[in-house]
Amino acid sequence: MVLSSSSLSNPDANSNISRKRRKIESHSPAPLPTEPARPTWRTETEQQIYSSKLVDALRLLRRPESPDATGRAVREAADRVLAVSARGRTRWSRAILSGRLRLRLAHINKKHKKAAKPAASDSRVKKPAVQKKQPLLQRKVKVLSRLVPGCRKLPLPNLLEETTDYIAALEMQVKAMTFLTGLLNGGASAGSSLADQSQYISSA
């Protein structure tokens, strides 16, 4: 919002900003004509943004009205924040967010209906009648498509595009969470050493 107001009053600033924008776009990989530019996971800024959003999400976990911050809850929060950071530009991120919603709705439906759902298990069971042995490459593609969220029925080029983005995002996630863990570790030890020091001072 601030940018737009400054561009109206200051044409020079606007040209600078658009020049900067063009510069940034030329560094990132060439976007497909039909889609917006790919997110850039590898920048410091992106990692910092993610870290601070994750901290916010984790703080919410620690409120008394919400359940404990279990490992699983942290993982889900981390994935959700990661998916949000993609800003809807990738399939895997949209799948993570919509998958959550679907699971919650399904859970609520199950509670209301109180009936077992055999349909879910049926769809997982492979029909034994047709037993085509798929070529090795195809099988690996299938495994990969199951690892990347929301990409099971994607044609190969799209799957590979999603995979490259997903991997970059995951790497950033690991870096950010490692960083946060280090902070919390460091914070804990710093806190205790401060306590020791204050004890020493008060006794002296």
Add this chain to the structure above:
Amino acid sequence: MSSRRSRSRQSGVSRISDDQIADLVSKLQQLIPEIRNRRSDKVSASKVLQETCNYIRNLHREVDDLSDRLSELLESTDSDSAQAAIIRSLLM
């Protein structure tokens, strides 16, 4: 280029040219540290896919481990507001 192909979803993989696959696989290759460090150009597509799957699984596992550790650390901190304040001041 790939956007043209993605529209033709007629029979899944068979409509896509081998060149395209090779191109995308080579891009993937650059991302996987396993393969990148070996500096061999002659890695088969099958190997790249295999390593990609392994790599993603490893990353998932790392995230799980980190999540567990983070949850433990969060449990053990005395006041989350003080901790969060420290983290915020360091992050921004």
